[in-house]
Amino acid sequence: MPLHVPAVPAPALRSVLAALSSPTAVLEARTPALRSAEGPLIPEHPLPVHVFEPAAPGHGLPHARLTGWRFHIRAGDRVAAAGETVRTPDGWAFSHFSEGPYLASTERALRQAEALSTAYQPHLLSVPGLYMLALWLHSDISAEAGSAQPAPADLLVPLAPAPPGIAAHRLHRLSDLVPVLTLRLAPAPLLGSAV
Template sequence: MPLHVSPAPAPALRSVLTALGSPTALQEARTPSLRAAQGPATAELPLPVHVLDRGAPEGTARTRFTSWRFLVRCGERALAAAETRLTADGWAFSHFFEGPYVGATEQALREAELFSGLYQPRLLSVPELYMLTLWLHGSTGDDGSEGALEASDVLIPLAPAPPGIAAYLPHRVSDFLPALRRRLTPTVATAPAAAPAAATAPTTQAPPLLGSPA
């Protein structure tokens, strides 16, 4: 079933289109593929970008909205992405970038279109794990910048995914979020209790043994 892509704010889209039409902005972009593109480039598939709030209380799934991201397409494929951010003066173009997440986002979106049900696509970043996921939000009436993670939402890790997490494998939030939180929670190593001294041992006490790393 087709995904319900929320429209980005008009000023955000205009800022990207202006940058695409600016030779200076394209020359300054660290995107060789975009600079070498033959033919016009278009900004498509706006996706709201959220960051997982690791400080949220246990049992909650809070996120922080940060930006709108557009895939920049030339011909049949996406060459780069464009990021826009909200400033004191409104929405403004931030930067172009390329890399594996551009193609990975396209692939995950194609696979998500085959799912049953209707979803609103978003991106959810977990910076501490160097992880980006396609977030399929079930409440399609929500504004792309609003709405919390719901238990029935779906997260699809993009490639490259962290070790031990399979890219492109969809997970329900109710199943996946606890595993992510365990990874984000540091494990504190504790020193083992010292054995009681024998009756004939010296009266000076040896320092405790250090615990093994977590």
């Protein structure tokens, strides 16, 4: 079933296009694949990027805070890099180009999601405390990117590399995976303290 990508803010797309048309930005990028790419560089697959903010234990689902947009940068028949924007007080600004295993992993997760029989809205969910990135399939396909919040019917597809003990590219109900993430993000008890 087709995915319903939320509307991309025009300034976010413009900032990535401006960076791609800047020889300085492309040549100074720490992405060898982007610097050596031939032909036009085209931003595609825009996905809103949210940061996972766990709720207190026993207080329901986590919150998600929109922090940016990630675009895959296509060069010919392959994805060469990602271009990221960040939210600023003035709107959206280009942040950086990157490459690495999450590019192919995101492409794979998007193909998995498109094969599902239910329609979803794709987002990226970052869990910084676990060095984890997941494709978040939001069940409310009409939600605006900035107001989307995790819901029990949502799915998560952890991208590779995933943290130990969490299977990459396996569909997880958000409500099943959240307790695992919350437990792993909880501060460790101090040595010698009463349990």
